[in-house]
Amino acid sequence: MQKPNILVVDDEKDICMALNILLTKEGYSVKEAYNGEQALERIRQENFDIVMTDIKMEKLDGFEVLKQAQQISPETSVIMMTAFASVGSAVEAMRAGASDYITKPFINDEIRLTIRRILQGRELQMENQILRQELSQRPAAFKHIIGSSEPMQKVFSVMEKVIPSKSNILITGESGTGKGLVAQAIHESGPRKDKPFISINCGAIPENLLESELFGHKKGAFTSANEDKKGLVTMAHTGTLFLDEIGELPPSLQVKLLHVIQTKELTPVGDTRVITVDVRVIAATNADLMQRVKEGRFREDLFYRLNVIEIRMPSLRERRDDVQVIMKHYLKIFAEEAGKNIKDIDYEAMQALLAYDWPGNIRELRNTIERATVLTDGEIVTIHDLPDKFRTLDVEGVSTSSLRQALDTFERDYIKRSLAENKGNKETTAGKLGIDLATLYRKLKKLRIEA
Known part of the structure; x- marks a missing residue:
């Protein structure tokens, strides 16, 4: 790993030497400049993480070094060094963009802590730049999913891999973790993005109405069926069907959904016609489906048909x-x-x-x-x-x-x-x-x- 590079600027050579010895012992690479002109020449020739400059110097003072350093190398942090009696100048320097200031006579621990804090801040800034670059390379639909933590990096990695495929996906995780956002982002980033994205919450519709909502019905199929109705599965043809809270799907409809996934065909309620459909199914649940399979509440064959690829959404904890x-x-x-x-x-x-x-x-x-x-x-x-x-x-x-x-x-x-x-x-x-x-x-x- 490359050592952080620090430039010490002071017209008193003894001060430069003392700081050089201190900072070298801390593991930094240290260079010296004995006036403002020499400092700017070094900054033009070499990349520095930090420049420590005295404020009061002949010809080119610390303010001018700060100003020109920001133009030559905007990413370089500048620390101003000043005598205690002139701290007013330090306030002015910080307003002008200095990262910090140190008063003379120096306290070694203060110097160590100040530089460590600035370097840590620079490291975080660099990580953020890298993250922004990574985000810019991701599909635009991902922008609504906020997060850079390690668990979310794993989610993004899987999402990027499944986008071009036709495989069914099961998104698991607690309520409120953003499962719906992930489903929509996958759809909007993939080859079906210009086709329908149809979503339904399987736990929000009464069982006696859910079959009609999903698969449609023919006029006269039941008392209130006054006209033919196209089901959501049919409406999602060539696109994506998002089944939220799939664990709440009643057993009778689990059989019918399994048939659609296996054969790509369905029959509306009260009808004899067979309709062919091409849908990518993305399901989501906050329940433990495998446990429900063991309890006999969810079909094992449907579970494996849905769970071709699992994306687990981490909780905020x-x-x-x-x-x-x-x-x-x-x-x-x-x-x-x-x-x-x-x-x-x-x-x-x-x-x-x-x-x-x-x-x-x-x-x-x-x-x-x-x-x-x-x-x-x-x-x-x-x-x-x-x-x-x-x-x-x-x-x-x-x-x-x-x-x-x-x-x-x-x-x-x-x-x-x-x-x-x-x-x-x-x-x-x-x-x-x-x-x-x-x-x-x-x-x-x-x-x-x-x-």
């Missing part, structure tokens, strides 16, 4: 890495629909949302975000915009709960109280907290505090 991005996705959609300028979800609310197990999966998450969007009065969704169950949630087990997280929570609350006491005045707040203004800005950004 199994793909927690996707929860935050799904929330942001729906927040953007519902904010636009409501005509509101909602920018984000605050830390406390986010921690509660991430701690929740989401038994209703994406459907429940979507409804929760829609509710919060309607109720919030500001630009940030807070814990008070969420249902009561989130306000009483124990968030201690969220992600990697640690001492650092506990300290962040305390620090966030302390700064928010201080800001409120000083009526939002940042300079006064910084003075009361005993920190400089640049440090306060950095903490506001890091801890996601609106001020």
Whole structure:
């Protein structure tokens, strides 16, 4: 693995040397430049992950290095180095696009942590770019299925393989995991995309009406059959038939469906005509069909006819890495629909949302975000915009709960109280907290505090 490449820029050679020794010991590749012109020349010739530059230098100062470095190599992160007395310049530099700043005299641990944090951020950014590239290469119909976690990568991989085939598919998973979206995406990405996609929920229609809905009927077949009716299977001819909640299909209709799959023929209720159909069947269930087979509630031969290819949809509990991005996705959609300028979800609310197990999966998450969007009065969704169950949630087990997280929570609350006491005045707040203004800005950004 290639070492991260760092350029240290300072007109004091002793400082360059000291930083070189420190960072080399940390496993980084380090280069030195002793003025701004030399630094820019190196940046033109070589790719650097991080540039650490002093602000005050003769001829070409750190601000100009920052400005030109962003033009030459936009992906390079720039850290400004400044004497404690000139932290005001550091605030200005961060507004101009610097990733962070370090005050002199240096604290070695602070340098290590700052660089580690920036490199981790760059790594995440690179992963996101790769993911976006992968997503751009996927069929357009996949865009409605949000997720980049390992379980979802497996789902996408299987979907891509089954698209061109004619094989029947069984999509399994808990209620609300997006089984219908997957079925539609497969249809819209495949050779039948210009043909009908017909969907029916087998558990939502009474048994005495379901046969007619699926297979159609002839006029006079029963009391209310006032005219011939084409069934959904026939309507799906040359396209895709999506049978949701297939486990709820009554035994008598299981036989008839099996016959259609095997022979590609059906006979409407009350009719003697045989109709030939060409359909790809995609079924979905949140039930354990194999267990129902063992119990005699579902035909084994039908199960194997449907389950040529299984796609198992993971629950949100199994793909927690996707929860935050799904929330942001729906927040953007519902904010636009409501005509509101909602920018984000605050830390406390986010921690509660991430701690929740989401038994209703994406459907429940979507409804929760829609509710919060309607109720919030500001630009940030807070814990008070969420249902009561989130306000009483124990968030201690969220992600990697640690001492650092506990300290962040305390620090966030302390700064928010201080800001409120000083009526939002940042300079006064910084003075009361005993920190400089640049440090306060950095903490506001890091801890996601609106001020």
